Amino acid sequence: MPLDAPLAEPLRRALGERYLQYALSTIMHRALPDARDGLKPVHRRILFAMRELKLTATGGFRKSAKISGDVMGNYHPHGDSAIYDAMARLAQDFNVRYPLVDGQGNFGNIDGDNPAASRYTEARLTAAAEALLDGLAENAVDFRPNYDGTLEEPIVLPAAFPNLLANGSSGIAVGMATNIPPHNLDELISGCQALIKDPDLPDDDLVRLIPGPDFPTGGVIVEPRESILESYRTGRGAFRLRARWEIEELTRGTWQVIVTEIPYQVAKSKLIEKLAEVIQLKKVPLLGDVRDESADDVRIVLEPRSKNVDPEQMMGMLMRVTDLELRFSMNMNVLIDGRTPKVCSLREVLRAFLDHRRLVLQRRSQHRLDKIDHRLEVLEGFIIAYLNLDRVIDIIRYDDAPRDALMREEWGRTFPRAMSEADYVGPPPGEGELSEVQAEAILNMRLRSLRRLEELELRKERDALLKERAALDDLLNSDARQWKRIGEELEAVRKQFGKETALGKRRSDFAVAGEAEILAPEAMIEREPITVVCSKMGWIRAMKGHVALDGEFKFKDGDEGAFALHAETTDKILIYGSNGRFYTLLGANLPGGRGMGEPVRLMVDLPNEAQILDIFLHQPGTRMIVASAEGDGFIIPADELLAQTRAGKQVLNLRDGIKALVCKTITGDHIATVGENRKMLVFALDELPEMGRGKGVRLQKFKDGGLSDLTTLTLTEGLSWKDPAGRTRHEPDLSEWLAKRATAGRMAPRGFPRDNRFA
Template sequence: MGEPPIPTDDGTIEPIGLKAALEERYLAYALSTIMHRALPDARDGLKPVHRRILYGMRLLRLDPGGGFRKSAKIVGDVMGSFHPHGNMAIYDAMVRLAQDFSQRYPLVDGQGNFGNIDGDNAAAERYTEARLTEVARLILDGIDEDAVDFRPNYDGTTEEPVVMPGAFPNLLANGSTGIAVGMATSIPPHNAAELIDASLHLIDNPQATTDDLLAFVKGPDFPTGGVIIESPSSIADAYATGRGGFRLRARWEKEETGRGTYVIVVTEIPYGVPKSRLVEKIADLLNEKKLPLLADVRDESAEDVRLVLEPRARNVDAELLMESLFRLTELETRFPLNMNVLVGGLVPKVVSLLEALREWVDHRREVLLRRSRHRHGEIEHRLEVLGGYLIAYLNLDEVIRIIREEDEPKPALIARFELTDVQAEAILNMRLRSLRKLEEFEIRKEHDALSKEKDGIEKLLASEARQWKTVAAQLAETRKMFAPETALGRRRTTFGEASVHKADAVIEALVEREPITIVVSEKGWIRALKGHVADLTALAFKGDDRLRITFFTETTAKLLVFATNGRFYTLDASKLPGGRGHGEPLRLSIELEQEADILDVLPYVGGRRLLVAAKEGRGFLVSEDDCLANTRKGKQILGVDGQDAVKVTPAAGDSVAVIGENRKLLVFPLSQIPEMARGRGVRLQRYKDGAMSDVKVFAATDGLTWTDTSGRTWTVTDLTDWRGERAGAGRLPPKGFPRNNKFG
């Protein structure tokens, strides 16, 4: 028996639809994940856990330049007061804020082992210590001056900030990544000085577009450097829509080692890639012989990254070697851009660069107004107190008499000198030692200064132009801290272009060059034997299958497969099965219709011309380069009706011999056949009925050669009787020509 349902307070059991209950609960979970975990706020660029860590450290007075505190103490306070989750969740978030290879501008200053670029974890929280950085101080600046709203913490015992004042463009400067429910965010780090320049331009030109801002923000600026090879148009499109990505490559240089030899030294690796995993991957590829141009990889890193790549030989092209590594390893990565943030702290939205900066500068203006109003209130209170002090100073003896003689001095003071409650309280709370300092001159001086400041604040609150001018001045001040001349502000990621090496050259560089022998069986099974094997008598085939085509080539070569449907298919020799078994059917590597058959397989040489012919006696010459296909579906070259292509042969020679099923042979000059890229071709031989049987291209001086069914070779040099014009009928072949009407 299962547990009975839990009754409600009044003892009745209320039935609830499962679908409705699940929807309600899942929606609550999804909203919680989006709002309180995964997406950063557009104004301060922080997620709740980071905001709570910074505020908790502020309460512990861990200011920059001050002392460090144990990370365990910080994590404990944050967990107990603000973030009721696992301590590892909080500690991991704090560690990331301290890593200079994760954060472009770290918010936590860590002491101890906070992990490294190799991917090693930080030491336990009981061993490490931390305090805030200057950047974090900027983000918190003004939090005690009513700059932002506060809300009750999770148990209602204290309060936490809803958002930070954010005097630093943290959202874009440090970036953010997160996965919520049904949405995600991915924002790369940027250069703070560039962001502030763009913000100043936006304040001066409220109608500016994202394109205008790209004059200042060139692209991401990753803490680990690297080279962005994305095109400017692609970058502009990504920032305009808030979605896109950036291709990021490692920075490398060629280091001469004497006598014409060299090594490649990688000094910066892409953002977010653990160095140890990268070296491991390169070493694995070396062992698998997938990097024939590379001899060795060494990690000589100390404080800085230094990966040494040794080429196989001194004549290896460094660009080509790196291009092959970029293709196969994380020396090139793509960082996605998906600027999905909480606008106003409430609405998830994908924003453009313009909208992101607009949210930040508007927030800065709001913070300025709130701090100004707070300061205005403080000044009014102080002026009121100073007025009371002045009265007390001018009537000191009377004030002392009232305090000494009256049972209730406060009402008496208020009645005697027409004081306010605040003034009377301030006079009563004065220390005796202050009396000697209460000189009229000092009081009036402070009163005048505060009155002047109050007047300035009132003018500021009344003028939007003044507000924006003040915000701009604050931003300009912040920019000085992160100017390009400073160590922290200098741009680390630069922009470049991908190498101009052809894809073929790069693919070839990924394959070890070795001789092989291609074997194709009658039933269309293909394999590649190691080395150039001349004697194939010992080769085994499946069942009643037997050898059909064989030729020598290399692992870096391409193969052309011609089928009866008039299509050419391209295969990489390096991807063919080895010679230990029976190979595998060619149809597994290409998308060949069931009705079509494979006519021939030949090595791609490049630069040759091929003669393709169809059954009804049509054909043309085609450049071998035009026959290369980019997909498994192949490339249609010869136009056919159904499946009636019969022949492909290299056009090496000056004459063409065609024989039909009617056993008529015709010889004519090769020059009479046109060269085309694709089509149905021209008539090679005319038939009353029947079709073409075979075609051959040969050199007239060598004569026409064929092999009969017994394996004997025949050559005829005098072909006068069979010579004619293209599209002729031809005559019966010479004595000894095979009965199967094939040249062999």
């Protein structure tokens, strides 16, 4: 191709058109359900293929491999595993509110285990699926050629009930998604009946009939009614769903919580793992143990740490940190007419179903009308044959072309004794000829049927057909009669799947949210004394009781003690790192004191290059002063030092190469600082700003070196320290060192410690 030859099509346009085709294909043929029957193409093809295999709800089972193979070979040219997974989901009563496939074998479970291979399982249709398919043989819907043009498949199923809302749906398309929760069919039928009577029914009344979803796994919906109403009005929203639990009393005043229903689409095994993790990490200290005693039903046992624990409080905490409570997001994005995606309200989805049912009713009625007309025409021929039986037999016996002879024959006007000319349904004999249909019917009639061709039988069948035809005519010509018939059909479905049946009984209840007061974790722990010990290499542990801090503690070889303090299990332990970050640990979560403890860096994200400068108790309401080795610092409330995550909280901002140095509790009205040059400065506390985070301001001016230490004091009481010999020294008059902040200061008093430390 020459370099200067023009391109047949710009790349931008070509990519755009092809991607648009792919997007439309994904939206229409894979991800979004049809509002009329609530099915995606793969599910519709599975049910249709099973119908073609005659796998009725009362018949036998067939291998799932045979079913998925037929679906793949005849209608759905995709992977057999995808087809089998879709079929298996239709059989899972914990995923589908009204299962459409009756499975025999291992079709998965609520634990999240996958179904067995298709060669090991069998399936057939359920009664609900047959209700969706009812009418396919009566021209109820249009058919289209399959992917290779050898067969035909329905574009949509007749759908005797609103399956989209009854079973819900979920899918992700290109640029859009859908997520519809399942509902109770009895309530949906009540909503449909109300819309039939009053198409302008207010949303409040409609939601009163359909109060919310009905999940297969039960649970308790605690979403406010106003929120539910808005979700159904707009087609978007969320439903807050909680597990169902009860208290089981044991001996000696003890008790345990039994979880009997878990939220929809939560794998029980994953939930148990999360609960075990909560116990291990002590996220909910009130919980002592968890056991799974489930068989066919769900039974998760939660044991409290103490019988004095409040059950509501414990479950409130667990619902915050586990999937015992979740929010099910709703996005009713569906193909409203089989082609156009639209986010629909509850009213629009039900309206689409009802309009579809009306069209199905009209088509089925017209189909039946055509059948009746054909049968009446055949009956006319039979009547003529009965009236002229000898002549008919003579023609059939001797004529070479009996059909044409029957059609050419001029038949007499003889009527049977019980049938007058006025009662005759066809053209009067002698004034008309047999049609081709009538002639063929007479020729195909069995000889044994001649004895039944009697006057009364013909008249009885004719009268019944005429009466049915008149009723169908009235039905097709009256909107009111059509909606009345649709209501009767819905009532028949209600009788089969309504609340009076085991399948149709509502499973998810409604309740007020009932937010229990969520206490802080330390408020739910039994208060016990502990001694916190941390080594120089960062191994921390909590020993029971208050052990003497100057006692002997064991450490690993090459390690030694660095920090020891008395605390309680309810205390929050603050760790100050040389990177300027503060980390928070709960006393109850520290490892026991029988061993050497655990590295702090496994509990918090303290970098390897950062050192632990101090470990102390958090004292609410106090103020602290933090400073860097460079001599910058500020005042910060102790409550601002608490960190909520493992990553800690950055408080002191540092330049590269500079490290944090000190953090002290403020107890006086002045601050004393000493630098590496042994010059000391005393200045008023109110000269320092109070901040939540930052670099701070300069505390003392250094010509060389940096800050060594600082302390707070009351100026009138002076300054005390211990000299190298261990004797307490006191300097009552500090006027010689008293100056403004950020000045150089003067040499420390005689006898001041050689390490330049106040304490």
